[in-house]
Amino acid sequence: MKPPLRWGVLGTAGIARTQVVPAIQASSNGRVTAIAGRDLSRCEQFASEFAIANVFGTHDALLASPDVDAVYIPLPNSLHGEWAMRAADAGKAVLCEKPLALNALEARRVVDHFADRGVPLMEGFMYRFHPQSLHVLECVRDDLIGDVLEVRAHLSVDIMEHATGNIRFSSAFGGGSLLDMGCYGVNAARRIIGAEPVSVFGRFDVDAESGVDLSASAILEFPGERCALVSSSFKASGQGFYQVIGSTGLLEVPRSFIPGMGSRAAEALVIHVDADGHRKETAFEPVDQYRLMVEAFADAVLSGNPVPNSPEDAVANMRVLDAIAASARSGKREEV
Incomplete structure (x- = not known):
């Protein structure tokens, strides 16, 4: 995989708008190429604000895009595990907002799911x-x-x-x-x-x-x-x-x-x-x-090295x- 890492973002949450998407767009090794959400007009406005080329009306459509290498998940806590695993099924690396799941049992299931598919996963403690x-x-x-x-x-x-x-x-x-x-x-x-x-x-x-x-x-x-x-x-x-x-x-x-x-x-x-x-x-x-977090994550994904925050740490936390x-x-x- 060659830089820049092509990011897709699931949703237009405040943390994505104010912190993470600006950080990715300013990073040395990544760009947000896609945004998805249920409110298409809101996604289009978000895309215009951050010069994002692709807008999808569903999360599944974004995950199916060949123009996305990695996914950032700022969804409500209850949806983290489900959409992280769906992204892994689509072969996308995932940076997920904390907490990775609602409980340790679900976190264990998510981490094992990624390990089975050989896809990078990291919990976002910036x-x-x-x-x-x-x-x-x-x-x-x-x-x-x-x-x-x-x-x-x-x-x-x-x-x-x-x-x-x-x-x-x-x-x-x-x-x-x-x-x-x-x-x-x-x-x-x-x-x-x-x-x-x-x-x-x-x-x-x-x-x-x-x-x-x-x-x-x-x-x-x-x-x-x-x-x-x-x-x-x-x-x-x-x-x-x-x-x-x-x-x-x-x-x-x-x-x-x-x-x-x-x-x-x-x-x-x-x-x-x-x-x-x-x-x-x-x-x-x-x-x-x-920015330091997304650059470190992208470096690991692009190089094939382990992510700096081990998924096992998310389960332990x-x-x-x-x-x-x-x-x-x-x-x-x-x-x-």
């Missing part, structure tokens, strides 16, 4: 490609803060005023703050600690009308007496941050997941606090972490999210 995230891992590997004992991660955006008609508030579509935002904190904690939690204790603030969790929090217990505290919310505006607490120091990442893009891009920052309380700040110029939800419902600690 923050992992930001230089500040890579720097944190380097600090941990270089023993800058000693043994990692605890990770504290939070992501929230107050969207309560926009609840009407928002799929994030629909249980049928896989809504709720845990799947939408809490997945980031879980992913970061697992990645930084470098292990899988053995048990969790979770809590939900459930909306009586919609049945989705408006806020979620959890304690993740890892081997070796290590732990993580993870929380998410549709009611708060804490944005995204995490802390890594070590035996000889602390790392703080105040804009860890959504440092901003374009004119709203912010300087990223990693703060190292040593055992004596001295602070060293490492700043990073604003970058488009979505989902197991933890399942356990948190089960614990929140039962009020008891749950094994992962």
Whole structure:
């Protein structure tokens, strides 16, 4: 396969319009060549805005197109697994918005489906490609803060005023703050600690009308007496941050997941606090972490190399999210 990678996009979701499609169009190795959706006029407007040549009225028609090599899926959570597998059946590589599926059982089925067909699949955690995230891992590997004992991660955006008609508030579509935002904190904690939690204790603030969790929090217990505290919310505006607490120091990442893009891009920052309380700040110029993600994915697809975020990681992350939800419902600690 020769560059550029030819992308098709299933739907005109906000994340596609504001972040991922602009990132692909600005990338060095990919172009969006097709868009599909039920509202043809909306797709045509989207295509005109981003200079996309092909517009399809159904997702199946896009998947059948010989002019598409890879598919980006920004559909509601409940549709991720189904359309990812349909794309694999069509021989298309897939970058899927997180979470890959609604539960670990479905995620396992999706990953196995792709493996059987020999098609690349990656879950879209864009923050992992930001230089500040890579720097944190380097600090941990270089023993800058000693043994990692605890990770504290939070992501929230107050969207309560926009609840009407928002799929994030629909249980049928896989809504709720845990799947939408809490997945980031879980992913970061697992990645930084470098292990899988053995048990969790979770809590939900459930909306009586919609049945989705408006806020979620959890304690993740890892081997070796290590732990993580993870929380998410549709009611708060804490944005995204995490802390890594070590035996000889602390790392703080105040804009860890959504440092901003374009004119709203912010300087990223990693703060190292040593055992004596001295602070060293490492700043990073604003970058488009979505562009870094789609370029890394396209490089892997074009070269035939493994994608940088293993599909198995999506299954492992989902197991933890399942356990948190089960614990929140039962009020008891749950094994992962």
